[in-house]
Structures are given as structure tokens and as C-alpha cells.
Amino acid sequence: MKILSGNVRGLGRPEKRGKIKRLVRERDVDVLFLQETKRRNMEDHFVKSVWPYKEMEFMVVDAVGSAGVNIYAPNEVLGRRQLWESLVGIHQHFPNPWCVGGDFNEIRFMGERKGCLSRDRRMKDFNDFVEKLELTDMALLGKQYTWCNAMDGNRWSRIDRFLLDVKWMEKFSFKQWEVKKRWEEAQVQGWAGFRVMRKLNLLRSNLREWNKVVFGNIDTQLKKAEEELHEWDLKAESRSLEEEELNRRREVRS
Template identity: 40%
Template sequence: MILLTWNIGGLEKAGKRRKMKEVLNERKVDMVFLQETKRAEISEELLWSLWPGVEMDFVVVALDGSSAGLLCIWKPSAFELSRCCCNRNFILLSGGDFNEIRNIGERKGCSRGERGMKNFNDFIYRMEVTELDMLGRKYIWCNVAEGEKWSKIDRFLLSPKWLLMFKFKVWGFPRRVSGHCLVVLMEDTRDWDPRSFRFINAWVLHPQFISIVKKAWEETVVSSWARYKIFPKLKAVKASLKQWNMEVSGDVNHKLKVSEDELYELDPIAKSRDLDDGELVRRRELREEVLKWSKRKEWLWLQKSRLSWTLNGDKNTKFFHSIASGRQNKNSLNSLTVNGNVIEDPVIIKEEVYRHFRCLFLETWKVRPKLGGVFKSIGSNDKVELEAAFSETEI
């Protein structure tokens, strides 16, 4: 899925529309948000002159005073319009030119208003939307004539529900037909292979956790020096925890849903008659299970978001998920520049990262230097005193 937002500065020129059509076709865009169309009326014939697909649906806000016009076009096979809210200032608040920055680092050589930044950030907070960091470029708009003023005023604001469903990346591309760069929101479908093992704090809530770790540790017998013994033991514990997580502790969402559904089935029964002893016991067990799985789910996303606080009594799992997704997007390695060439293939990126650090830590000495000489050492009496427990007088 690929979405694009673009301040095109007018649709009057046929040459500009042809150029836009080439860009949309090249990027295989599913939905485009256009700002400053500068047209009082937009015909379907004009739309086909800039849309590359064989099908389309659209919403238009025409030129009206200071509002320069908005246009949204999409593929009906990719999106189905259920509700539409628009006026002279916005269409379907998903992405576009907001003409405002969030911090002073998003503007260079331009005047800035502290009040406007504060109001914009407050608006984002109240709407409960998330902005993904843009890759490829720092600024979006430039005054074409002088090239000395830069701003980041175009952006995508996403609902946390979208982050639950898709793995999005936001890319900034070069300016083509206006002073604004292309901003593309696309789903990252690249395969990075299995992730490295990570310990999940929620595991310690399970009563079997300690016994699983202890069993894997004790059953792994290694006859070697002490430093080497720990490696195969940790490897065995990791394998046991991964298998145990898939069989018992994994799929928290499914187990939570099953417990909640069974608990809800008892509600209509309790309304029609008194529950018997067995049903009362089962309802109490289900309530405990729902509480247990809800707590594990919240702990899981709290750890992934790496927040240093919890909201007491508030099951804000969606908030933790949005923070974790944003952090993952910010820290991920999306591309590398090697010898002037941009590489995005995960396989080649891994090879280049391996080659870089291998050269960085490669030891060139064939024979390591040795330290010789006469050194002073402590005696047996001093050793005993150093290893002795603290006395009450010393404390």
C-alpha cells in the first residue's frame, strides 16, 4: 500500500499534469492527497489526465478564497470510502500540507511562531494520532527562487489502528513540479529474516517460567573450562524459552479473547437465572484469567515501547503499541549508501554491515605482544584478608 501527499501549486498546466501522472505511475501510488489545486472546478476529464490507473474514486474541495483547493484520488480496489468529512481546510485528515512545524528544528531561514507550534502539537495530542519519522529528507518545502528557506510542513498523521495493521515507512523524494517535495507513505514488505532473541519481562508472570529455565540449565552438561560452559547453557535456555513461548505463553491476544468470550457468555445466563455453584466457580476463574492475560499483554507492549513509566489502572495497550512502532521505525536500518550508491535490499544491507564491522574489528597482528617482567604479588595472608567477610567494626 502506497500513499502520497503533494503540494502541487496548481493544476492549470497540461505539462505539469503529465509529469504528475508519470510520478504516480512510477511510484505505483494507491492514494494521493493534493494541495493547492488552484481550481474552482475540477472535471473528471482533468482527473484522468493526471491519474494513471484504470479505476478511480475521488473527493474534491474547490478553490474558495484563501483556500487554494484540495483533491484526494484513490483506487477503489485499495480503499473503500465509508465516511467523508471535508471543508475548505481539509479532506479526511490523513496527510498533507499543514503549513506548520512542530519544533524549531523543522525550519531553517524562516520565521517561526511559538504559539503555532504549541497549538499544532496540542492538536496532534488531542486527536490521538502519530507521526512517523521521514526518511531520505529533513525538509519538505523550499523557496524555489532563493533556495535559502526550508521547512517541514507536509506530513502524515496516522491513527494507531493503522500502525496495528500495517508496517509503514515515510519517504521524502526530490521536488519535481513545485516547491514541495513528494512525501510517500508506503508499506515496508521487505523480508529481514527472523529477529534476534529477546527476553520478554511478561514471561516471569507465568508459574512455569522458573522451572523451564532451571530444567534447561541443569540438563545441559558441558565438560570444558568455566568460561565456555555458560555459552551452550544459555543457548539451550534460549531454545527452550522460544519453544515454550510458542506452545504455552505465546499468542496472548488469542487466549485473552477466548477467556473474555467465555466470560461474556455467562452474562445472559446470569440475567435469566441464578448461576449454580459450578458456573460461579468458572466465572471467578475466567475473571482471573482475563486479568492475567490483560496484564501480560500490557507488560509485553510496555517493554517493546521502552517507556519508563506505567499508567496506574489504565490498560493503555494501544498507546504502548504506537510508541513501540514509532521507536522501531526510527531505529530501523532502511538503507545504506555504499560508494555513492543507495542500497535497500535487506540481503545486501546485511552483507555490507557485516563487511564493515569485520574490517573495523579485524586484528592485523599475526603475533600478539606479550607483557614480560617481574611483578609484585600479594601473599597468602593478604589474600585471606581480602576475601574475608566484613566485620562489625569495619561496617
């Protein structure tokens, strides 16, 4: 499953909606979140102008506060902390599986930023929120960062992400979704037995690629993490680690 989220202004312009529609089709997007649209009413015909597929379901949350599961977190540290606390507070009243995505205006680990100031306490607040709700951080496709300062391009951060409840993943069955989709897409000619065998071979290849995209090569990642952690342990034995080094060591351990 592919989920796309973005801050979008200018949806009143047909050319802007056309670009979004082409992007959804080209990237084979399954779920689309749009925020900062500055538009209150979303009728069927308007949504169809950004959604390229026949099957469609949608919902709209008015631009009041930070309501909804599509997050646009405040720039202020206190505002973000209050948002995390609010989400934790309402979580118990909404027992259904959660999918929380959007612009969180915060990173989780030091490796998710480049050229930006250290923000240890703010990361801790965000990570505490993720852990309390027991959410899974979905892998990012394509670029390593999701934000760059437009002025000089020397500051980068990953502040946009999707956090999924494990029950959400189980309920919507990611792997089954992908299996059904790939099976139906496979066009094979020949007798029945050949078509089945050929589709199974194609499916095996697709699932292998899907697993790498979503989770990465687990064995390779574990090996690299173990080697890096070993290096940090050796350094820690010979000297005291700096704060940024300690944060990186914690990130590797997690």
C-alpha cells in the first residue's frame, strides 16, 4: 500500500489538481491526504478532479485546530507538545486502529536532519508520543528528507511521516492487499496451469520487492546496526561519548 500526504495550496486551479491527479496515478497511490487546502467544501466532482480511479471514498475535516488523523503540527515547541498530549488523551476514546500521517514538524532521530540545530528534548517528546500510542513508523520511499529550506538548500529534515497502529496494519492486511492487487494486475497468456505458475512466480518477485521497500533488507540492516553499535561501545569504553553520539547510539539500539 502507498500513502501520499502533502501540504497543498491552490487547489482551486485546475492545473494544480491535474498535477496531483497525475502524481497519484504515476505513483500508484492507494490513500491520499491533502492539508492546508484553504477550502471548506469538497464535493464528489471536486475530489474526482484529483483522484484518477473509479473507486473512491473520502472524508473532509474543516480547517479548525488540529482535528483529524492528518497532522499538521504547530511550529512552536509548546504547541507540538500540547498536540501530542491531546492525541494521547483522545486515543483511549477511539479504540479503532489508528493511521496518523502528515507534517509533524519534528524529527525522531538525529539522522533525520542535516544542517539543523540539535533538538534532543523535542525529539524525546515526539518519541514518547509514538511509544505511548505504540505506533509503527512507515518507511519513506524515495528521498531521505521531506523538507528543505528554500533559501540556500543546506538544511534538510524528515518531518513528514505516517505512523500506523499495528492493529490498523492487521485490519487492512497490507500483504493481502498487495497480493490481491499484483495477482489481478498480472496478465499471462496460456493454458490454466501455466498461467497459475507464471502468476505465482511474478507474485514472488513482487512480494520480495514490496518487502524491501516497506521494511528494507532486514538481515543487512541488523548486521550494519550490530557493527555500528559495536563501534560505539568500543568508543564508549575509551572515552565519554558526546551528547550527539549518545543519541546516535540510542537510535542504533532501537
